[in-house]
Amino acid sequence: MFGANHRFSRTMMALALLAMAGSALQANAQPEQREPELTTPLEPLTTGITADQIFAQLEIHNELRKSALLGYSVLRTYEVTGTNGKVHAAEVGRMEFRAPDQKRFVPMSETGSVVIRRMALNRLISSEIDAAELSSHFVRRRPA
Secondary structure (H helix, E strand, C coil): CCCHHHHHHHHHHHHHHHHHHHHCCEEEEEECCCCCCCCCCCCCCCCCCCHHHHHHHHHHHHHHHHHHCCEEEEEEEEEEECCCCCEEEEEEEEEEEECCCEEEEEEEEEEECHHHHHHHHHHHHHHHHHHHHHHHHCCCCCCC
């Protein structure tokens, strides 16, 4: 009764709905433990300060902070959830950091879709590890 064009249209509509549902999925990294916060005292603003002076102070502060952090280990849960709250994939493990730029993820449990874990969670975890490595090699360039 319906022709090939109608079946093709219905197939394309179904694929579009699946694509929209897939784009509604969210990948979340949730630490299981509260991470310690680094705090420093705030000083009042000084008039007449230049951008170069601000960046020089920022670099000093970053170096002090970096030298104080030798490492940490935290239990993390990464989940891909739909808009209805259903968990489609999850990975629990320990994220370990060692100064100056070494991060690694030690998986403890994996649930849900292997495809979603590989395509979303593993990429999310890898990008977090890569960001730690890149941050120590990042060279900030200021305009002349």
